[in-house]
Structures are given as structure tokens and as C-alpha cells.
């Protein structure tokens with residue numbers, strides 16, 4: 001725990017001091033507490049198991065933590081994030097991205113929350129390609145496991161990402177990996193430290209990400225302006241341009257083609273920008 005504190009909190013003090021923090025899958029509140037002790041102004045923990053929230057509340061009271069500085073929400077984070085808007089600077093997503101198959105849904109919600117930073121700590125596969133490995137979580141009684149959702153039949157299937165898949169996932173929702181904690185450097189030459197061997201082997205990583213772009217304001221869609229003209233590309237050697245250039249496309253046709261590609265890749269479509277005030 002102390003090793004993880006150093007990697008996940010002490011080394012991120014600059015972004016945690018004074019921050020409003022959302023701790024996803026907050027478990028017994030250990031990392032929510034750590035965030036406050038690192039200088040966060042407020043933390044909201046979201047956890048699906050009430051018994052763990054009770055433990056967190058007890059521990060916070062035991063340590064005399066000011067109740068105005070924290071809040072725990074019990075519920076499936078997908079439902080909680082869909083119904084509640086959190087005004088936060090930093091999101092912690094520790095120990096969860098290998099307990100779900102709903103990565104895009106989660107990233108979509110986080111994108112809309114628009115935190116300045118997102119800190120991710122997760123198990124990964126060592127694949128060098130962008131892959132998600134299907135894993136069956138059988139023991140639903142294990143308090144560290146995935147919550148059963150409406151589509152689970154006893155066991156829950158989850159997808160464990162590789163680092164390249166994780167990078168693509170984060171990028172696709174506007175998060176850029178700023179740094180990956182140097183666990184190997186930290187653990188190198190030391191006797192094995194219990195609980196952190198995954199980091200040493202490269203099957204677990206800690207990433208600090210920053211938001212690359214402002215989120216879409218709820219209720220608004222992205223609106224892109226249309227280019228004024230679409231002409232043939234300049235010829236740069238190689239294949240010669242066709243002697244009869246294709247007929248110029250109208251803005252409507254152009255928009256339709258681009259929309260098809262955009263909708264496939266992002267789910268958004270272009271709209272003609274309004275000039276009305």
C-alpha cells in the first residue's frame with residue numbers, strides 16, 4: 001500500500017492539491033482517504049457494494065475526517081455516472097479497467113465529466129498490439145470482483161486491455177497519457193515487495209492522463225464548419241492524375257460522405273454551422 005501511495009499519490013501531488021476528486025470503485029475508501037491526505041479539497045467515492053461504503057464511512061469517522069470533505073455514493077458506476085454530473089478536477093480509476101467490458105461507455109462518461117486529469121491504475125496484458133483479452137470472473141462473492149449487471153448470468157465476462165489498447169481508448173475520448181509511472185525503476189534492485197510484483201512484470205501499470213480537449217456541453221452537439229471548396233489534391237509524382245477530374249461535390253454530398261465516416265468512427269455527425277445570432 002505504501003508503494004502504491006508513493007506512485008499514485010505522492011508523485012501526483014501537484015494535481016491533487018486543492019482538487020475535487022472522483023474515486024471510481026472506491027472500495028473501502030482507502031484511496032479516497034489517501035487523496036485527501038495528499039491535499040485534495042474534496043473526494044467523492046463511487047462503489048457498488050454498500051458493505052464497503054460502510055467500512056469507508058467508519059474509517060473516515062475513526063480518523064476524524066471532516067464530513068464536509070467527502071461523500072460516498074453507492075451504486076453501479078455506469079448508472080451513477082449516467083444520472084449524476086460530478087464537478088471534479090481529477091478522476092481516479094484504480095483497479096477497475098480489468099473488471100469491466102464496458103470501457104467505451106465509461107470513457108464516454110469521463111469525457112463528458114471533463115476532469116483536468118485522469119489517473120488510471122490497472123492490470124494489463126503484455127500484448128504489444130491493441131487487444132482486449134476476455135476473462136471470466138467466476139467468484140462474484142469476491143468483494144474485489146466486477147459487479148454483476150443485468151446481462152450477467154452468474155459469472156461476469158470482462159476485458160483486460162493491453163497498453164496500446166488502453167492508449168487508443170484514452171485518446172479516442174480526449175485523454176492523453178502524460179506519463180507512465182516508472183515502477184521498474186522504483187522496484188529495481190530491491191527484494192520482492194509483496195503486492196506490487198505485477199508492476200515489476202509489466203502486467204500492471206499506473207498512468208497519469210490529462211484531458212486533451214474540452215468536453216461537449218451536455219445537450220450540445222459538435223458543429224463543424226464546412227470547407228468552402230473541395231478541389232483535387234496536388235499531384236506529388238507517382239500515379240498521374242486522371243485526365244478527367246471527378247465532378248465537384250456539393251457541400252451536401254460532401255457532408256454526407258464525411259458524416260458516414262465520422263459516425264462510424266466517433267458517433268458524431270457534422271451539422272451546418274448556424275450563422276444566426
Ligand SMILES: C[S@@+](CC[C@H](N)C(=O)[O-])C[C@H]1O[C@@H](n2cnc3c(N)ncnc32)[C@H](O)[C@@H]1O
Nearest residue numbers: 025027047048076077094095143144145146147
Ligand atoms: C479490485 S477492487 C479496486 C478497489 C480500489 N479502487 C483499489 O484500487 O484498490 C474493484 C472494486 O470495484 C468495485 N466495483 C466493481 N464493479 C463496480 C461497478 N460497476 N460500479 C462501482 N464499483 C464497482 C468492487 O466492489 C471493488 O470494490
